[in-house]
Amino acid sequence: MFRKFAIAAVTVATVATAAVAMSPTDAYAKNRRGAIAAGAILGLAAGAIIASQAQPRYYQPVRCQNQPIRRWDPYYRQYVVVGYRQVCY
Template sequence: MFRKFAIAAVAVATLATAAVTITPNEAFAGNRNRGGALAAGAIIGLAAGAIIASQAKPRYYAPVYAPVRCHNEPVQRWSPYHGQYIVVGYRQVCF
């Protein structure tokens, strides 16, 4: 998960830097307000990074199963002939 985030962050930073440096300068002198270009570059970079990050496919990790412990448990029934419980079979119990 961290690797995916790191790749997305690097992509966003690269695209934002490229978008800010590529914006054309104004043709007339005296233009000191470039906040709009900076904001546009940041927005474009974030959008491109989000698109790239959403297209990354997650890796498949096989589920890890806990070892199954099983044992045979006797099945007992009351026998009126014997006057006590007797074992009539076994069942396998797993947990």
């Protein structure tokens, strides 16, 4: 889980660095629609990556119980418990 989080953090850092490294002429261009669209797409992509890593993981719990081991005892003439073994499902 930590590995996925680290990959997401590196991706976000790379995108943020690329956004900061833009030249000033790109920032003051007359046509800003493309820059706004690119920023929105990168923001949504970064948000999707971070949100996908934040989901809780559910695992089916392992159920274990102690099962008695029974053996025939000729002295008592019945089955007696001689021990237990753990059985997990």
